[in-house]
Amino acid sequence: MSEEVAGERLPRLAGPRSRELFARAIGLMPGGVDSPVRAFGAVGGTPWFVERAEGAYVVDVDGRRYLDYVQSWGASILGHAHPAVVAAVRDASLRGTTFGAPTEGEVELAARVTSSVPGCEMVRFVSSGTEAVMTAVRLARGATRRDRVVIFSGCYHGHSDGLLAAGGSGLATLGLPSSAGVPAGAVADTVVASYNTLPDLDERVACVVVEPVAANMGLVAPEPGFLAALRRACDDAGALLVFDEVITGFRLGREGASGLYGVRPDLWSFGKVVGGGLPLAAIGGGRSLMEHLAPVGPVYQAGTLSGNPLATAAGAVVLDLLTPEAYATLAQRVARLGAGLSEVLASEGVTAQVPVVGTLLGLFFSSAPVRDYAGARLAAAGGRYAAFFNEMAARGVAFAPSPYEVAFTSLAHGEEEVELTLEAARGAAREISRT
Numbered sequence: 001m002s003e004e005v006a007g008e009r010l011p012r013l014a015g016p017r018s019r020e021l022f023a024r025a026i027g028l029m030p031g032g033v034d035s036p037v038r039a040f041g042a043v044g045g046t047p048w049f050v051e052r053a054e055g056a057y058v059v060d061v062d063g064r065r066y067l068d069y070v071q072s073w074g075a076s077i078l079g080h081a082h083p084a085v086v087a088a089v090r091d092a093s094l095r096g097t098t099f100g101a102p103t104e105g106e107v108e109l110a111a112r113v114t115s116s117v118p119g120c121e122m123v124r125f126v127s128s129g130t131e132a133v134m135t136a137v138r139l140a141r142g143a144t145r146r147d148r149v150v151i152f153s154g155c156y157h158g159h160s161d162g163l164l165a166a167g168g169s170g171l172a173t174l175g176l177p178s179s180a181g182v183p184a185g186a187v188a189d190t191v192v193a194s195y196n197t198l199p200d201l202d203e204r205v206a207c208v209v210v211e212p213v214a215a216n217m218g219l220v221a222p223e224p225g226f227l228a229a230l231r232r233a234c235d236d237a238g239a240l241l242v243f244d245e246v247i248t249g250f251r252l253g254r255e256g257a258s259g260l261y262g263v264r265p266d267l268w269s270f271g272k273v274v275g276g277g278l279p280l281a282a283i284g285g286g287r288s289l290m291e292h293l294a295p296v297g298p299v300y301q302a303g304t305l306s307g308n309p310l311a312t313a314a315g316a317v318v319l320d321l322l323t324p325e326a327y328a329t330l331a332q333r334v335a336r337l338g339a340g341l342s343e344v345l346a347s348e349g350v351t352a353q354v355p356v357v358g359t360l361l362g363l364f365f366s367s368a369p370v371r372d373y374a375g376a377r378l379a380a381a382g383g384r385y386a387a388f389f390n391e392m393a394a395r396g397v398a399f400a401p402s403p404y405e406v407a408f409t410s411l412a413h414g415e416e417e418v419e420l421t422l423e424a425a426r427g428a429a430r431e432i433s434r435t
């Protein structure tokens with residue numbers, strides 16, 4: 001896609017300093033970024049460079065302030081630079097930033113995670129969601145002595161080779177590499193199924209990996225009974241069920257999606273919220289399964305910075321502040337935002353779906369509800385998201401720069417921020433309904 005063409009058609013939002021930095025960055029880093037979606041390829045224009053952030057807002061290097069619904073892709077559930085998190089990280093850093101040896105902070109965070117999520121008796125901390133899911137799959141293969149992994153189109157499980165597979169639409173198919181550089185052999189045991197459709201499982205399947213609420217193709221809720229049916233199908237086939245709760249864990253509630261839907265997987269991956277905005281993620285599960293990991297068991301896994309003391313300190317503070325009241329408040333704000341966005345878009349004649357699952361909110365410019373990746377792609381193909389994104393950004397509200405992401409609301413988004421968002425959405429909707 002030509003960003004220049006899009007840039008001429010759409011408002012140029014980034015100021016001179018961001019543009020100067022982006023020009024430099026492009027010469028030094030591929031695409032000028034360290035993660036592709038940050039380059040604004042899907043929405044056109046130049047990304048703003050963030051200088052600092054506070055609560056619900058980010059401020060860029062040109063001093064422009066945005067009400068932020070990215071929140072580091074959900075990692076910052078308390079809002080940016082929460083004073084308790086900043087203090088915990090500062091205090092921890094004064095004692096040293098990494099040791100390559102066990103720390104009390106790991107024990108403290110592990111205790112919080114395992115006491116929160118029923119069935120998750122042990123954890124292993126790593127530094128990214130990618131590592132967490134990659135390790136969960138290795139563990140499942142090691143424990144079952146089977147090779148096959150079933151995933152679903154439109155779910156994202158990080159960028160490890162075996163999970164970068166794309167399928168055809170419709171029936172479950174053996175995956176093809178979805179990125180250059182992934183050998184066919186790396187995905188030869190990866191089966192790609194369609195979300196919300198029960199795949200056939202057999203005795204070759206080590207595990208089924210699923211986002212229990214899909215939040216990487218916009219927001220797609222599991223249809224009633226889908227997760228329970230997956231649980232039964234795994235049990236019948238002797239396969240393990242892995243919930244990738246890197247987004248939903250500690251965001252949908254203390255028990256994540258497994259608690260919300262009452263379906264218990266064999267293994268979990270956590271990330272984002274659990275690291276309190278620092279690089280930390282976790283694999284979790286029952287004791288007998290987790291003890292297949294080295295050094296107790298034969299499944300190898302390791303990490304120089306795993307369980308980093310700054311990250312465990314931040315994660316523990318965040319989990320301590322996520323009380324039932326905090327989740328209730330967040331859910332209430334998101335419900336108001338969802339109902340308000342639906343109303344505003346409809347009243348301005350813009351056809352859209354605004355799915356809400358607890359504290360998560362999505363936005364599809366489509367006339368029908370979306371239940372799988374085919375539907376999400378159809379909605380994105382309409383091209384309206386880019387216009388909406390740019391109109392919102394021009395009004396100081398930063399949604400994700402891609403139609404396949406969700407809106408991350410933090411506890412720092414108060415009633416005032418929700419109303420500001422709806423006011424901006426009314427103006428944006430009015431503008432895009434003319435085109």
Ligand SMILES: *Cc1c(COP(=O)(O)O)cnc(C)c1O
Nearest residue numbers: 128129130156157158244246247
């Ligand atoms: C973000 C994400 C990952 C990957 O996590 P990283 O920390 O970016 O490696 C994996 N699974 C899901 C569901 C995610 O949203």
